[in-house]
Amino acid sequence: MMFFTRILAFLSVSALLSAALPLVPRANVGEGTWYYPGLGSCGITNTASDMIVAVSHLLYDSYPGATANPNLNPICGKKLVATYGGKSVTVTVTDKCMGCAGKYDLDFTPTAFSKLASTSVGRLTGVDWKWA
Template sequence: MLSSLTLSVTLCLFALVSARPVIPRATDFTGGTGHGTYYDTGLTSCGKTYTDSDLIVALSHFFYDTYPGATANPNNNPVCGKKLTAHYQGKSVTVTVADRCTGCAMYDLDFTPTGFEALSDLSVGRISGVTWTFDDSASEPAVSGNGTTPDPDSDSSSGTSTNSSSGDTADSTDLDSSSAVNITTQPGTTVNTTTTSSDIGSAPPSTKRRIWARETSLVF
């Protein structure tokens, strides 16, 4: 009786274990061929937020979760930020991996509307036979924004401060009349300018002068 009960429990456990789905693993992590779809993006599995105009793509969860180096935290998956180029009927588009698609087969790609339109019309909805491979270089996807870069040639002469010690000479050559130059002087300092003269405020030695003038020589 006891042996029969043990056998029954063993068979039940075996059936439960056997019923667990086997997660398929990619056999080629350099690319593949599958279907192409599109979706409305937002906050992605890679931990960043994008818009439908960004050229990003979601990989199948089978591929994403088994990619070498993947952990339980999808934000840290090393596949995030990798670029790939997809081809379909003579057209191609380069996109950046930024998301995970739970409804995709192993080598399917889920694009943003902008990415999908580079391969086919949105009205088609789903295309088959999309081939893709990872590019050699990986980089972070570009996020829509209005970043600016300072101009290295911009004028920074206004409000410039020049300090000179006793016995030194400070020369100014082409100051704009609307620009102010602060010069700290010490006894015995000579300030030479080579442009038109205007107005110079008076101040005792060893004080800061605000000069709006040109072609003026000050000797203390």
Template sequence: MRFSAAAVLVVLSAATAGFAKVSMSKSGDATFYTPGVGSCGHQNTESDMIVAVDIATIHGFPGAGANPNANPMCGRKMRVTYGKKSVTVTVADTCPGCSVGSVDLTPAAFKKLAPLSKGRIHGVKWTLL
């Protein structure tokens, strides 16, 4: 059976696009941290609106492989909600100490939900956009 290069390209494009459209919602705690070079390979600062996702979730995300810089969660937007407040952040790092569903935010992002003096907030919900 012969396939044209165009047909193969269409199938591969559809498969790859499927990873990018995976939706996910979870809940857990949120903390904050001082970022640097994240596991997605980019330098981040405390004023950036980024999030580090628990290691089980990011490593188990469809399409995840050995190279964390190429993880399909990297660069995705996420809405994090605590009570009636929410913040939109970009996935840029992994949180090895976070339990499943919990996230680590930059101080700037955390302050949109609660004062830094809180340290840890419970009952946070998040959704990939």
């Protein structure tokens, strides 16, 4: 009987803790740069004014469900929110960044980058981002 009481107490505490601790979306941190897009790896043609982003080739190619055909990568079309210096921008993944060295680096269009900082800055260190 004592064993049953302890198990019941453990399960009760576990249930209370899981209800009290909400899930927090995981944030990623990387460098942010900008580029002039064209036909991206997702098979979509974009312009400099589109609110899109290229994620690092390291993330793009290892994303769950990625295949040999980059146009069919499930990361395509996903939205993310990037934050830098107290400013945020929501962008859609349509490309991969071959020049990105870090797994969580992002390459924005000039319009999207300018929501975070002036394009004259060129590179942002410490861009936080999470899936929207």
